[in-house]
Amino acid sequence: MLRAIEIGIDHYLLKPLKVDKLFGLINRVRHSKAEAAQRRQTKEAHCRCEARHQYELRHLNKMLERRVRERTAGLEAAVRELEAFSYSVSHDLRAPLRHINCFSAMLAEDFGDHLPEHARGYLDRIGAASSRMGALIDHLLELSRVMRVGISPEPVDVSTLAASILAMLQETEPARRVDVVMEEGITVSGDPYLLRQLLENLLGNAWKYTSRKEVARIEFGSMQVAGEETIFVKDNGAGFDMAYQGGLFQVFQRLHGGEEFEGLGIGLATAHRIVQRHGGKIWAEAKVEEGATFYFTLPATSRSLTTVDTEERRFRLCDSGRGQAPAAYA
Known part of the structure; x- marks a missing residue:
C-alpha cells in the first residue's frame, strides 16, 4: 500500500x-x-x-x-x-x-x-x-x-602568350597557311614560365599535327564545362583514336609514329604535370583525321570585359603564302 x-x-x-x-x-x-x-x-x-x-x-x-x-x-x-x-x-x-x-x-x-x-x-x-x-x-x-621548380603565381594573360607563340611558329614556317581563331583577354593565375611551356607544348602540337592540311585551323579560347571556366586549344589536324587516350599524357607514349610526325612523347606529359601543379585538370577529345581539342582548367580563369566578338577575332596568319604576322601579335 x-x-x-x-x-x-x-x-x-x-x-x-x-x-x-x-x-x-x-x-x-x-x-x-x-x-x-x-x-x-x-x-x-x-x-x-x-x-x-x-x-x-x-x-x-x-x-x-x-x-x-x-x-x-x-x-x-x-x-x-x-x-x-x-x-x-x-x-x-x-x-x-x-x-x-x-x-x-x-x-x-x-x-x-x-x-x-x-x-x-x-x-x-x-x-x-x-x-x-x-x-x-x-x-x-x-x-x-x-x-x-617552385611556382610563383601571378595574373597571366594567356591570350597574349598564345598569340606570341603562334607568331613564333609562323616565323619558322612562313609559307604555311593557317587560320587562327583567338579569344582575347583570357587571364589566369599561374607561373608565367610554366604557363608558357604549357602553351608551347599544346600549340606546338596543334601546329605540328596540322602540317599536312592545305588550310590548317587552330583555335584558342575558353568555355564553360560543368560550371568551370575551361581553356581549350583546338585544331583540324591528324587527331587520334580515343581508344588510346589512356596513354596520352604518359612519358614516351605517342599515338603517331615517328615516320608520320616527329616527336619524343614528352611534351604532353610535361603539359599534364604543369596543369596538375597549378591545381587544374587537362583532357582531350579527338577524331582521326578530324582534329583534336585539348581542354584544361587553371585557377582564377577569367575573360576580359573588352573581349570582342568571335568573328572580329578571326584572322589568317598567312595570306597568299606569305608569312605575315597579324597586328594582334605585335
Whole structure:
C-alpha cells in the first residue's frame, strides 16, 4: 500500500472505491513505471554503446590519417629521390654524349673524304642518333625541372602568350597557311614560365599535327564545362583514336609514329604535370583525321570585359603564302 501511495494513488484512497479497481490501477501504474525504467535503461545502454563506437571510430580515423600522412610523406620522398636521380642521370649523360658528337663530327670532317660511302652513312646515323638522344635528355631535364621548380603565381594573360607563340611558329614556317581563331583577354593565375611551356607544348602540337592540311585551323579560347571556366586549344589536324587516350599524357607514349610526325612523347606529359601543379585538370577529345581539342582548367580563369566578338577575332596568319604576322601579335 505504501508503494501504491508513492506511485500516485493516494487520491483514490480518500473516496469510496472498489478494491479490485484500486489494485488494477496499482498494477497498471506499476507496469507503466517498470516499462519506462526499462526504456530508460535501454536508451542509456544504447547511448553508451554509441559513444563507444564513436570513440572507436575517431580512434580509427586518427590512425588512418596518420598512416596516410606517413605513406604520403614516404611517397613524396620517393618521388623526390626519383626525380633527383632522373635529373642526375640525365645531366651526367650529357658529357659522354658531347664526346660522341664531337669525335664523330671530327672523324667526318678530317677523314670523311677517305671513308667509303657506307662508313660516312654510319657517321651520319651516329650523328642523328646522338642528336635525338640530346633532345631527349633536354626534354627529360625540362620535365624534371617542371616538378622541382617552385611556382610563383601571378595574373597571366594567356591570350597574349598564345598569340606570341603562334607568331613564333609562323616565323619558322612562313609559307604555311593557317587560320587562327583567338579569344582575347583570357587571364589566369599561374607561373608565367610554366604557363608558357604549357602553351608551347599544346600549340606546338596543334601546329605540328596540322602540317599536312592545305588550310590548317587552330583555335584558342575558353568555355564553360560543368560550371568551370575551361581553356581549350583546338585544331583540324591528324587527331587520334580515343581508344588510346589512356596513354596520352604518359612519358614516351605517342599515338603517331615517328615516320608520320616527329616527336619524343614528352611534351604532353610535361603539359599534364604543369596543369596538375597549378591545381587544374587537362583532357582531350579527338577524331582521326578530324582534329583534336585539348581542354584544361587553371585557377582564377577569367575573360576580359573588352573581349570582342568571335568573328572580329578571326584572322589568317598567312595570306597568299606569305608569312605575315597579324597586328594582334605585335
